[in-house]
Amino acid sequence: xxxIAETLKQRLAATPTVGxxxxxxxxLPLAVAFAESGATVIxxxxxxxxxxxxxxxxxxxxxxxxxxxxxxxxxxxxTATDDIAALKDADAILIxxxxxxxxxxxxxxxxxxxxxxxxxxxxHGGQLVVLESTTYPGTTQEILLPRFxxxxxxxxxxxxxxxxxxxIDPGNRRYTLREIPKVVGGLTPACRELTMTLYARxxxxxxxxxxxxxxxxxxxFENTFRSVxxxxxxxxxxxxxxxGLSVWEVIGAAATKxxxxxxxxxxxxxxxxxxxxxxxxxSWRVRLEGYEPRFIAFADEINRQMPTYVVQLITDALNERxxxxxxxxxxxxxxxxxxxxxxxxxxxxxxxxQTLLAKGAAVAYHDPFVPLLPLDRTTLESIAWGDAELAGxxxxxVLTPHEGYDxxxxxxxxxxxxxxxxxxxxxxxxxxxxxx
Ligand SMILES: NC(=O)c1ccc[n+]([C@@H]2O[C@H](COP(=O)([O-])OP(=O)(O)OC[C@H]3O[C@@H](n4cnc5c(N)ncnc54)[C@H](O)[C@@H]3O)[C@@H](O)[C@H]2O)c1
Numbered sequence: 326x327x328x329i330a331e332t333l334k335q336r337l338a339a340t341p342t343v344g345x346x347x348x349x350x351x352x353l354p355l356a357v358a359f360a361e362s363g364a365t366v367i368x369x370x371x372x373x374x375x376x377x378x379x380x381x382x383x384x385x386x387x388x389x390x391x392x393x394x395x396x397x398x399x400x401x402x403x404t405a406t407d408d409i410a411a412l413k414d415a416d417a418i419l420i421x422x423x424x425x426x427x428x429x430x431x432x433x434x435x436x437x438x439x440x441x442x443x444x445x446x447x448x449h450g451g452q453l454v455v456l457e458s459t460t461y462p463g464t465t466q467e468i469l470l471p472r473f474x475x476x477x478x479x480x481x482x483x484x485x486x487x488x489x490x491x492x493i494d495p496g497n498r499r500y501t502l503r504e505i506p507k508v509v510g511g512l513t514p515a516c517r518e519l520t521m522t523l524y525a526r527x528x529x530x531x532x533x534x535x536x537x538x539x540x541x542x543x544x545x546f547e548n549t550f551r552s553v554x555x556x557x558x559x560x561x562x563x564x565x566x567x568x569g570l571s572v573w574e575v576i577g578a579a580a581t582k583x584x585x586x587x588x589x590x591x592x593x594x595x596x597x598x599x600x601x602x603x604x605x606x607x608s609w610r611v612r613l614e615g616y617e618p619r620f621i622a623f624a625d626e627i628n629r630q631m632p633t634y635v636v637q638l639i640t641d642a643l644n645e646r647x648x649x650x651x652x653x654x655x656x657x658x659x660x661x662x663x664x665x666x667x668x669x670x671x672x673x674x675x676x677x678x679q680t681l682l683a684k685g686a687a688v689a690y691h692d693p694f695v696p697l698l699p700l701d702r703t704t705l706e707s708i709a710w711g712d713a714e715l716a717g718x719x720x721x722x723v724l725t726p727h728e729g730y731d732x733x734x735x736x737x738x739x740x741x742x743x744x745x746x747x748x749x750x751x752x753x754x755x756x757x758x759x760x761x
Contacts, residue, residue: 329451329483330515336416337453337522340364344415346440348375348405350598350668351457351491352421353386355527357393358502360402362526367412368405379405387666387694388495409443417453417523418444421491423598424458430605432461437468445472450483453519456537457491459544459603461610464488465537470512481513487520488537490544496665506530510540548603549621554589555600556624559631562591562761573747573760591761593724593745594631594673596662601628601671632676635761639681639720639743642759646741648719651685656708656718658735659725660692667694674724675700693727715739723748 327335341364345356348370360366370376378385382395397403404411412418422436437458444454454473456465465488470480478484489509493502507528511517521531534540558576565572572591580588595601604621611618640650660674661667669675674690679700681688689708690698698705715721715738726748736742736752745761752758 330485330519333416333451333453333485334519334522337519337526341416341523342367342414343523344369344412344418345421346370346409346412346418346444347421347423347436347458348379349421349423350386350495351493352419353379353384353394354388354493354502355419355421355457355491356403357389357397358527360397361393364402364526366397366403367415368403369407369409369412370405371407373407376405376407379403385667386495388493388501409447412444413447413449415452417455418448420444420454420456420458422458424460424602424606425598426602426605431609432606434460434464434468437464441469441472445476448473448476448478448484450478453485453487453516453523455487455489455520455523457489459490459548459599459606460541461545461606462538462541463610464541465510466512481515485511485513485516485519486537487511487516488540489520489524490540490547492544492547495668496663502527503529506532508532508534508540508543510534510537510543512537542607545603545607548599549607549624551589552595552600552604552628553620553624554587555592555595556627558589559591560627563634566761571760573750590747591745592631592673593635593677593761595628596670596672596674597668598670601625632673632680635673635677635722635724635743635745636680636684638759638761639722642741642743643719650681653686653719654717655681655686655688655720655722656713656715656739657688657690657722657724658692658730659723659727660690660695660698660707661725661727664726665694665728669695669698672725674698677722677724678705692725693729 343359343364344367345352346369348368356366356368382398384391384394420440422440425433427433480486489507492505507524509520509531511520517533524531562572576588579586608618608621643653661669662672678688690705692707696707720741720743721739723744723746726746732749733752736749736758742758747760749758
Protein backbone atom coordinates (compact mmCIF):
# COMPACT_ATOMS: atom_id res chain seq x y z
CA UNK A 326 0.00 0.00 0.00
CA UNK A 327 1.27 3.49 -0.82
CA UNK A 328 2.23 5.85 2.00
CA ILE A 329 0.43 9.17 2.45
CA ALA A 330 3.53 10.95 1.11
CA GLU A 331 3.73 8.78 -2.03
CA THR A 332 0.07 9.33 -2.83
CA LEU A 333 0.38 13.08 -2.30
CA LYS A 334 3.53 13.23 -4.42
CA GLN A 335 1.71 11.65 -7.33
CA ARG A 336 -1.15 14.11 -6.98
CA LEU A 337 1.18 17.12 -6.75
CA ALA A 338 2.96 16.04 -9.93
CA ALA A 339 -0.29 15.35 -11.83
CA THR A 340 -3.36 17.56 -11.42
CA PRO A 341 -3.43 18.79 -7.81
CA THR A 342 -5.79 21.20 -6.13
CA VAL A 343 -3.75 24.11 -4.79
CA GLY A 344 -5.08 26.61 -2.27
CA UNK A 345 -3.52 30.07 -2.11
CA UNK A 346 -4.26 32.17 0.99
CA UNK A 347 -3.80 35.89 0.31
CA UNK A 348 -4.42 37.08 -3.23
CA UNK A 349 -2.07 40.07 -3.32
CA UNK A 350 1.12 40.96 -5.16
CA UNK A 351 2.55 37.54 -4.27
CA UNK A 352 -0.51 35.30 -4.08
CA LEU A 353 -2.27 36.28 -7.29
CA PRO A 354 0.69 35.68 -9.68
CA LEU A 355 1.37 32.41 -7.86
CA ALA A 356 -2.26 31.32 -8.16
CA VAL A 357 -2.18 32.12 -11.87
CA ALA A 358 1.11 30.24 -12.37
CA PHE A 359 -0.28 27.10 -10.72
CA ALA A 360 -3.52 27.33 -12.69
CA GLU A 361 -1.48 27.68 -15.89
CA SER A 362 0.45 24.54 -14.88
CA GLY A 363 -2.74 22.47 -14.93
CA ALA A 364 -3.57 22.62 -11.22
CA THR A 365 -7.01 23.56 -9.95
CA VAL A 366 -6.46 26.65 -7.84
CA ILE A 367 -8.65 27.99 -5.05
CA UNK A 368 -7.69 31.48 -3.91
CA UNK A 369 -8.80 32.58 -0.44
CA UNK A 370 -8.74 36.18 0.73
CA UNK A 371 -10.36 37.94 3.68
CA UNK A 372 -10.90 41.04 1.54
CA UNK A 373 -14.28 40.58 -0.22
CA UNK A 374 -13.41 43.30 -2.77
CA UNK A 375 -10.33 41.34 -3.89
CA UNK A 376 -12.33 38.13 -4.10
CA UNK A 377 -14.97 39.86 -6.22
CA UNK A 378 -12.35 41.29 -8.56
CA UNK A 379 -10.67 37.93 -9.10
CA UNK A 380 -14.04 36.32 -9.74
CA UNK A 381 -14.74 39.02 -12.31
CA UNK A 382 -11.38 38.27 -13.97
CA UNK A 383 -10.11 41.75 -13.07
CA UNK A 384 -6.40 41.89 -12.33
CA UNK A 385 -5.05 44.40 -9.79
CA UNK A 386 -1.46 43.20 -10.13
CA UNK A 387 0.57 44.52 -13.08
CA UNK A 388 2.32 41.20 -13.68
CA UNK A 389 -0.99 39.36 -14.15
CA UNK A 390 -2.66 40.25 -17.45
CA UNK A 391 -6.45 40.58 -17.05
CA UNK A 392 -6.93 38.42 -20.16
CA UNK A 393 -4.98 35.53 -18.58
CA UNK A 394 -6.86 35.83 -15.30
CA UNK A 395 -10.24 36.01 -17.06
CA UNK A 396 -9.42 32.93 -19.15
CA UNK A 397 -8.46 30.87 -16.08
CA UNK A 398 -11.52 32.05 -14.12
CA UNK A 399 -13.86 31.23 -17.01
CA UNK A 400 -12.27 27.78 -17.33
CA UNK A 401 -12.78 27.34 -13.54
CA UNK A 402 -9.05 26.58 -13.19
CA UNK A 403 -8.93 29.46 -10.73
CA THR A 404 -11.68 30.33 -8.28
CA ALA A 405 -11.74 32.81 -5.40
CA THR A 406 -13.54 32.79 -2.08
CA ASP A 407 -13.39 34.26 1.42
CA ASP A 408 -14.30 30.89 2.94
CA ILE A 409 -11.34 28.85 4.17
CA ALA A 410 -13.55 25.74 4.18
CA ALA A 411 -13.06 25.65 0.42
CA LEU A 412 -9.53 24.36 1.10
CA LYS A 413 -10.59 21.17 2.85
CA ASP A 414 -9.89 19.14 -0.28
CA ALA A 415 -6.75 21.02 -1.34
CA ASP A 416 -3.59 18.93 -1.79
CA ALA A 417 -1.37 21.93 -1.05
CA ILE A 418 -2.07 25.20 0.77
CA LEU A 419 0.25 28.17 0.21
CA ILE A 420 0.21 31.12 2.63
CA UNK A 421 0.93 34.53 1.07
CA UNK A 422 -0.37 36.99 3.66
CA UNK A 423 1.25 40.31 4.63
CA UNK A 424 4.05 40.57 7.21
CA UNK A 425 4.26 44.26 8.15
CA UNK A 426 6.00 45.91 11.08
CA UNK A 427 4.35 46.97 14.31
CA UNK A 428 4.67 50.48 15.73
CA UNK A 429 8.09 49.89 17.28
CA UNK A 430 9.42 48.03 14.24
CA UNK A 431 8.67 44.63 15.74
CA UNK A 432 7.31 41.86 13.47
CA UNK A 433 3.54 41.84 13.10
CA UNK A 434 2.82 38.20 12.29
CA UNK A 435 -0.88 38.49 13.15
CA UNK A 436 -1.84 37.74 9.51
CA UNK A 437 0.21 34.53 9.56
CA UNK A 438 -1.33 33.55 12.90
CA UNK A 439 -4.88 34.07 11.66
CA UNK A 440 -4.17 32.20 8.42
CA UNK A 441 -2.63 29.33 10.42
CA UNK A 442 -5.62 29.25 12.80
CA UNK A 443 -7.95 29.14 9.81
CA UNK A 444 -6.00 26.28 8.19
CA UNK A 445 -5.99 24.38 11.50
CA UNK A 446 -9.78 24.30 11.27
CA UNK A 447 -9.73 22.45 7.93
CA UNK A 448 -6.42 20.57 7.79
CA HIS A 449 -6.40 16.80 7.56
CA GLY A 450 -3.98 14.03 6.63
CA GLY A 451 -2.49 14.07 3.14
CA GLN A 452 -2.08 17.85 2.81
CA LEU A 453 1.01 20.01 2.29
CA VAL A 454 1.18 23.52 3.80
CA VAL A 455 3.82 25.99 2.65
CA LEU A 456 4.46 29.42 4.14
CA GLU A 457 5.66 31.96 1.55
CA SER A 458 5.37 35.21 3.53
CA THR A 459 8.69 36.77 4.53
CA THR A 460 9.26 36.26 8.24
CA TYR A 461 11.84 35.63 10.95
CA PRO A 462 13.63 32.25 11.29
CA GLY A 463 11.53 29.92 13.39
CA THR A 464 8.05 31.09 12.34
CA THR A 465 7.14 27.91 10.46
CA GLN A 466 8.19 25.65 13.35
CA GLU A 467 6.95 27.81 16.21
CA ILE A 468 3.73 29.29 14.85
CA LEU A 469 2.42 26.87 12.21
CA LEU A 470 3.57 23.44 13.38
CA PRO A 471 1.97 23.40 16.89
CA ARG A 472 -1.38 24.59 15.52
CA PHE A 473 -1.56 21.70 13.05
CA UNK A 474 -0.15 19.11 15.45
CA UNK A 475 -2.84 20.09 17.94
CA UNK A 476 -5.25 18.47 15.50
CA UNK A 477 -3.58 15.13 16.25
CA UNK A 478 -1.60 15.09 12.98
CA UNK A 479 2.09 14.20 12.72
CA UNK A 480 4.27 16.43 10.53
CA UNK A 481 6.17 14.51 7.87
CA UNK A 482 3.83 11.53 8.16
CA UNK A 483 0.21 12.69 8.11
CA UNK A 484 0.66 16.24 6.85
CA UNK A 485 3.64 18.08 5.43
CA UNK A 486 5.04 21.52 6.18
CA UNK A 487 7.64 23.78 4.55
CA UNK A 488 8.80 27.34 4.11
CA UNK A 489 9.54 28.63 0.62
CA UNK A 490 10.18 32.36 0.36
CA UNK A 491 8.56 34.32 -2.42
CA UNK A 492 11.29 36.14 -4.35
CA ILE A 493 9.31 37.82 -7.13
CA ASP A 494 10.18 41.31 -8.28
CA PRO A 495 6.95 43.00 -9.39
CA GLY A 496 7.31 44.71 -12.77
CA ASN A 497 10.43 42.71 -13.69
CA ARG A 498 9.77 41.14 -17.09
CA ARG A 499 13.15 39.44 -17.38
CA TYR A 500 13.05 37.49 -14.12
CA THR A 501 9.51 36.22 -13.83
CA LEU A 502 8.22 33.72 -11.31
CA ARG A 503 9.30 30.82 -13.56
CA GLU A 504 12.83 32.16 -13.97
CA ILE A 505 13.50 32.79 -10.28
CA PRO A 506 14.81 29.65 -8.53
CA LYS A 507 12.53 28.57 -5.66
CA VAL A 508 14.24 27.95 -2.32
CA VAL A 509 12.56 25.22 -0.27
CA GLY A 510 13.07 24.28 3.38
CA GLY A 511 10.95 21.32 4.50
CA LEU A 512 10.36 20.33 8.10
CA THR A 513 11.37 16.74 7.25
CA PRO A 514 12.92 15.14 4.13
CA ALA A 515 9.42 14.09 3.00
CA CYS A 516 8.13 17.65 3.46
CA ARG A 517 11.04 18.94 1.38
CA GLU A 518 10.57 16.42 -1.41
CA LEU A 519 6.84 17.07 -1.72
CA THR A 520 7.35 20.84 -1.74
CA MET A 521 10.00 20.48 -4.45
CA THR A 522 7.60 18.39 -6.53
CA LEU A 523 4.93 21.07 -6.16
CA TYR A 524 7.14 24.02 -7.15
CA ALA A 525 8.75 22.16 -10.05
CA ARG A 526 5.40 22.84 -11.77
CA UNK A 527 5.97 26.60 -11.82
CA UNK A 528 9.71 27.25 -11.36
CA UNK A 529 12.55 26.22 -13.65
CA UNK A 530 14.79 25.48 -10.68
CA UNK A 531 14.04 24.42 -7.11
CA UNK A 532 16.79 24.84 -4.50
CA UNK A 533 16.45 22.66 -1.41
CA UNK A 534 17.95 23.80 1.90
CA UNK A 535 18.24 21.92 5.16
CA UNK A 536 15.11 23.22 6.88
CA UNK A 537 12.48 25.97 7.17
CA UNK A 538 14.68 28.22 9.37
CA UNK A 539 17.41 28.27 6.72
CA UNK A 540 14.88 29.11 4.01
CA UNK A 541 13.44 31.88 6.21
CA UNK A 542 16.96 33.24 6.76
CA UNK A 543 17.81 33.09 3.02
CA UNK A 544 15.02 35.54 2.23
CA UNK A 545 16.06 37.89 5.05
CA PHE A 546 19.67 37.76 3.87
CA GLU A 547 18.63 38.69 0.33
CA ASN A 548 16.57 41.66 1.46
CA THR A 549 19.10 42.82 4.05
CA PHE A 550 21.79 42.59 1.35
CA ARG A 551 19.73 44.89 -0.87
CA SER A 552 18.89 47.30 1.92
CA VAL A 553 22.53 47.59 3.02
CA UNK A 554 23.85 48.03 -0.52
CA UNK A 555 21.21 50.62 -1.36
CA UNK A 556 22.17 52.49 1.81
CA UNK A 557 25.82 52.34 0.75
CA UNK A 558 25.09 53.76 -2.69
CA UNK A 559 22.75 56.38 -1.21
CA UNK A 560 25.62 57.53 0.98
CA UNK A 561 27.87 57.49 -2.10
CA UNK A 562 25.39 59.85 -3.79
CA UNK A 563 25.66 62.22 -0.81
CA UNK A 564 29.48 62.00 -0.84
CA UNK A 565 29.70 62.50 -4.61
CA UNK A 566 27.60 65.67 -4.37
CA UNK A 567 29.98 67.04 -1.72
CA UNK A 568 32.89 66.30 -4.06
CA GLY A 569 31.18 67.68 -7.16
CA LEU A 570 31.03 64.26 -8.85
CA SER A 571 28.23 62.36 -10.56
CA VAL A 572 27.40 59.21 -8.61
CA TRP A 573 25.76 57.81 -11.75
CA GLU A 574 28.97 58.12 -13.74
CA VAL A 575 30.95 56.54 -10.88
CA ILE A 576 28.56 53.56 -10.65
CA GLY A 577 28.51 53.12 -14.45
CA ALA A 578 32.29 52.92 -14.65
CA ALA A 579 32.64 50.72 -11.54
CA ALA A 580 30.08 48.32 -13.00
CA THR A 581 32.40 47.58 -15.92
CA LYS A 582 34.46 45.46 -13.51
CA UNK A 583 33.50 41.92 -14.47
CA UNK A 584 33.88 40.47 -10.96
CA UNK A 585 33.60 41.56 -7.35
CA UNK A 586 31.20 44.44 -8.00
CA UNK A 587 27.45 44.58 -8.40
CA UNK A 588 25.75 47.89 -9.18
CA UNK A 589 23.04 49.27 -6.91
CA UNK A 590 21.47 52.66 -7.54
CA UNK A 591 20.60 55.53 -5.24
CA UNK A 592 17.10 56.92 -4.99
CA UNK A 593 14.69 59.00 -2.92
CA UNK A 594 14.33 56.27 -0.27
CA UNK A 595 13.25 52.66 0.16
CA UNK A 596 9.65 51.69 -0.44
CA UNK A 597 7.32 48.75 -0.87
CA UNK A 598 6.11 46.10 1.52
CA UNK A 599 9.48 44.32 1.76
CA UNK A 600 12.78 46.20 1.94
CA UNK A 601 11.92 48.81 4.59
CA UNK A 602 10.44 46.12 6.87
CA UNK A 603 12.01 42.70 6.37
CA UNK A 604 15.48 43.33 7.87
CA UNK A 605 13.76 44.39 11.12
CA UNK A 606 12.28 40.90 11.39
CA UNK A 607 15.83 39.60 11.61
CA SER A 608 16.98 42.32 14.05
CA TRP A 609 14.09 41.54 16.34
CA ARG A 610 14.81 37.82 16.29
CA VAL A 611 18.55 37.98 16.97
CA ARG A 612 18.02 40.62 19.64
CA LEU A 613 16.18 37.88 21.54
CA GLU A 614 19.48 35.99 21.44
CA GLY A 615 21.32 38.95 22.98
CA TYR A 616 22.90 40.20 19.76
CA GLU A 617 22.33 43.71 18.42
CA PRO A 618 22.78 43.77 14.62
CA ARG A 619 24.49 46.92 13.39
CA PHE A 620 24.40 46.89 9.58
CA ILE A 621 20.60 46.68 9.52
CA ALA A 622 20.14 49.66 11.84
CA PHE A 623 22.74 51.74 10.05
CA ALA A 624 21.35 51.02 6.57
CA ASP A 625 17.86 51.83 7.82
CA GLU A 626 19.07 55.16 9.20
CA ILE A 627 20.67 56.20 5.90
CA ASN A 628 17.80 55.00 3.71
CA ARG A 629 15.20 56.69 5.91
CA GLN A 630 16.94 60.04 5.63
CA MET A 631 16.79 60.06 1.81
CA PRO A 632 13.34 61.73 1.56
CA THR A 633 14.65 64.57 3.77
CA TYR A 634 17.75 64.78 1.59
CA VAL A 635 15.60 65.10 -1.54
CA VAL A 636 13.55 67.91 0.04
CA GLN A 637 16.85 69.63 0.89
CA LEU A 638 18.00 69.31 -2.74
CA ILE A 639 14.80 71.03 -3.88
CA THR A 640 15.11 73.71 -1.20
CA ASP A 641 18.72 74.45 -2.21
CA ALA A 642 17.91 74.50 -5.93
CA LEU A 643 15.03 76.94 -5.37
CA ASN A 644 17.14 79.04 -3.01
CA GLU A 645 19.85 79.43 -5.68
CA ARG A 646 17.15 80.85 -7.92
CA UNK A 647 15.96 83.28 -5.25
CA UNK A 648 12.88 81.21 -4.50
CA UNK A 649 11.50 79.40 -1.50
CA UNK A 650 9.65 76.12 -1.15
CA UNK A 651 6.68 78.07 0.20
CA UNK A 652 4.52 78.93 -2.76
CA UNK A 653 6.65 76.96 -5.24
CA UNK A 654 4.68 75.10 -7.91
CA UNK A 655 6.07 71.58 -7.84
CA UNK A 656 5.07 68.76 -10.15
CA UNK A 657 6.08 65.27 -9.01
CA UNK A 658 6.46 62.56 -11.66
CA UNK A 659 5.82 59.07 -10.30
CA UNK A 660 4.70 58.29 -6.73
CA UNK A 661 4.70 54.46 -6.75
CA UNK A 662 7.67 53.02 -4.86
CA UNK A 663 9.21 51.75 -8.07
CA UNK A 664 8.82 51.97 -11.83
CA UNK A 665 5.88 50.49 -13.70
CA UNK A 666 3.89 49.30 -10.67
CA UNK A 667 0.92 50.84 -8.83
CA UNK A 668 2.19 49.93 -5.34
CA UNK A 669 2.57 52.99 -3.07
CA UNK A 670 3.09 51.09 0.19
CA UNK A 671 5.84 52.85 2.16
CA UNK A 672 6.71 54.84 -0.98
CA UNK A 673 9.18 57.64 -0.16
CA UNK A 674 6.96 59.87 -2.33
CA UNK A 675 4.47 59.99 0.52
CA UNK A 676 6.92 61.55 2.97
CA UNK A 677 8.37 63.88 0.33
CA UNK A 678 4.97 65.17 -0.81
CA GLN A 679 3.78 65.59 2.77
CA THR A 680 6.89 67.55 3.72
CA LEU A 681 6.65 69.80 0.66
CA LEU A 682 2.96 70.46 1.36
CA ALA A 683 3.73 71.19 5.03
CA LYS A 684 6.34 73.72 3.89
CA GLY A 685 3.70 75.50 1.82
CA ALA A 686 4.51 74.27 -1.71
CA ALA A 687 1.73 73.88 -4.26
CA VAL A 688 2.25 70.20 -5.09
CA ALA A 689 0.66 68.23 -7.93
CA TYR A 690 1.64 64.82 -9.14
CA HIS A 691 1.36 62.67 -12.24
CA ASP A 692 1.50 58.88 -12.11
CA PRO A 693 -0.11 56.75 -14.82
CA PHE A 694 -0.42 53.84 -12.34
CA VAL A 695 -1.65 55.71 -9.26
CA PRO A 696 -4.87 57.73 -9.73
CA LEU A 697 -5.18 58.70 -6.04
CA LEU A 698 -2.57 59.19 -3.32
CA PRO A 699 -3.89 59.35 0.24
CA LEU A 700 -1.66 61.49 2.49
CA ASP A 701 -1.98 62.36 6.19
CA ARG A 702 -4.28 65.35 5.79
CA THR A 703 -5.47 65.13 2.22
CA THR A 704 -5.78 62.87 -0.79
CA LEU A 705 -4.17 64.01 -4.02
CA GLU A 706 -5.39 63.03 -7.46
CA SER A 707 -3.00 62.42 -10.35
CA ILE A 708 -3.30 65.24 -12.87
CA ALA A 709 -3.93 64.43 -16.53
CA TRP A 710 -0.72 64.71 -18.59
CA GLY A 711 -2.44 67.40 -20.66
CA ASP A 712 -2.48 69.55 -17.49
CA ALA A 713 1.22 69.05 -16.69
CA GLU A 714 2.09 72.67 -17.63
CA LEU A 715 5.77 71.88 -17.40
CA ALA A 716 6.90 75.37 -18.35
CA GLY A 717 4.80 76.90 -15.58
CA UNK A 718 6.25 74.78 -12.76
CA UNK A 719 9.03 75.95 -10.48
CA UNK A 720 10.28 72.38 -10.09
CA UNK A 721 9.59 69.09 -11.83
CA UNK A 722 10.61 66.38 -9.37
CA VAL A 723 11.25 62.89 -10.76
CA LEU A 724 10.64 60.26 -8.07
CA THR A 725 9.64 57.17 -10.09
CA PRO A 726 10.80 56.68 -13.68
CA HIS A 727 7.76 54.94 -15.15
CA GLU A 728 8.03 54.01 -18.82
CA GLY A 729 6.39 56.36 -21.27
CA TYR A 730 7.71 59.75 -20.14
CA ASP A 731 9.48 61.80 -22.81
CA UNK A 732 12.45 62.89 -20.69
CA UNK A 733 13.97 65.04 -23.45
CA UNK A 734 10.73 67.03 -23.72
CA UNK A 735 10.46 67.34 -19.94
CA UNK A 736 14.02 68.70 -19.69
CA UNK A 737 13.35 71.05 -22.62
CA UNK A 738 10.18 72.55 -21.17
CA UNK A 739 10.64 72.55 -17.39
CA UNK A 740 12.65 75.43 -15.89
CA UNK A 741 14.10 73.17 -13.14
CA UNK A 742 14.23 69.38 -12.96
CA UNK A 743 15.27 67.48 -9.82
CA UNK A 744 15.88 63.91 -10.95
CA UNK A 745 16.31 61.36 -8.14
CA UNK A 746 16.51 58.35 -10.49
CA UNK A 747 18.79 59.37 -13.34
CA UNK A 748 15.74 59.12 -15.58
CA UNK A 749 17.13 61.97 -17.67
CA UNK A 750 20.42 60.12 -18.29
CA UNK A 751 19.87 60.19 -22.05
CA UNK A 752 19.63 63.99 -22.06
CA UNK A 753 22.88 66.03 -22.03
CA UNK A 754 23.68 67.63 -18.65
CA UNK A 755 22.22 71.11 -18.22
CA UNK A 756 22.40 73.59 -15.32
CA UNK A 757 18.66 73.32 -14.72
CA UNK A 758 18.77 69.51 -14.33
CA UNK A 759 19.84 68.40 -10.85
CA UNK A 760 20.51 64.71 -10.47
CA UNK A 761 20.74 62.99 -7.08
N1 LIG B 1 5.16 42.48 -2.83
C1 LIG B 1 6.32 41.92 -3.12
O1 LIG B 1 7.01 42.33 -4.03
C2 LIG B 1 6.84 40.72 -2.34
C3 LIG B 1 7.90 39.99 -2.87
C4 LIG B 1 8.37 38.90 -2.17
C5 LIG B 1 7.78 38.55 -0.96
N2 LIG B 1 6.75 39.30 -0.44
C6 LIG B 1 6.16 38.87 0.84
O2 LIG B 1 4.95 38.18 0.53
C7 LIG B 1 3.98 38.42 1.55
C8 LIG B 1 2.71 39.00 0.94
O3 LIG B 1 3.00 40.26 0.37
P1 LIG B 1 2.06 40.95 -0.71
O4 LIG B 1 2.83 42.11 -1.25
O5 LIG B 1 1.51 39.94 -1.64
O6 LIG B 1 0.87 41.48 0.24
P2 LIG B 1 -0.56 42.02 -0.26
O7 LIG B 1 -1.03 42.94 0.82
O8 LIG B 1 -0.48 42.51 -1.66
O9 LIG B 1 -1.47 40.73 -0.27
C9 LIG B 1 -1.81 40.00 0.88
C10 LIG B 1 -3.26 39.55 0.79
O10 LIG B 1 -3.51 38.70 1.91
C11 LIG B 1 -4.84 38.92 2.34
N3 LIG B 1 -4.97 38.40 3.70
C12 LIG B 1 -4.51 38.91 4.86
N4 LIG B 1 -4.78 38.09 5.89
C13 LIG B 1 -5.44 37.03 5.38
C14 LIG B 1 -6.00 35.83 5.93
N5 LIG B 1 -5.88 35.57 7.23
N6 LIG B 1 -6.62 34.98 5.09
C15 LIG B 1 -6.73 35.23 3.77
N7 LIG B 1 -6.22 36.35 3.19
C16 LIG B 1 -5.57 37.22 3.98
C17 LIG B 1 -5.02 40.42 2.19
O11 LIG B 1 -6.39 40.78 2.13
C18 LIG B 1 -4.28 40.68 0.87
O12 LIG B 1 -5.14 40.59 -0.24
C19 LIG B 1 4.65 39.34 2.57
O13 LIG B 1 5.23 38.56 3.57
C20 LIG B 1 5.75 39.99 1.75
O14 LIG B 1 6.84 40.41 2.57
C21 LIG B 1 6.26 40.36 -1.13
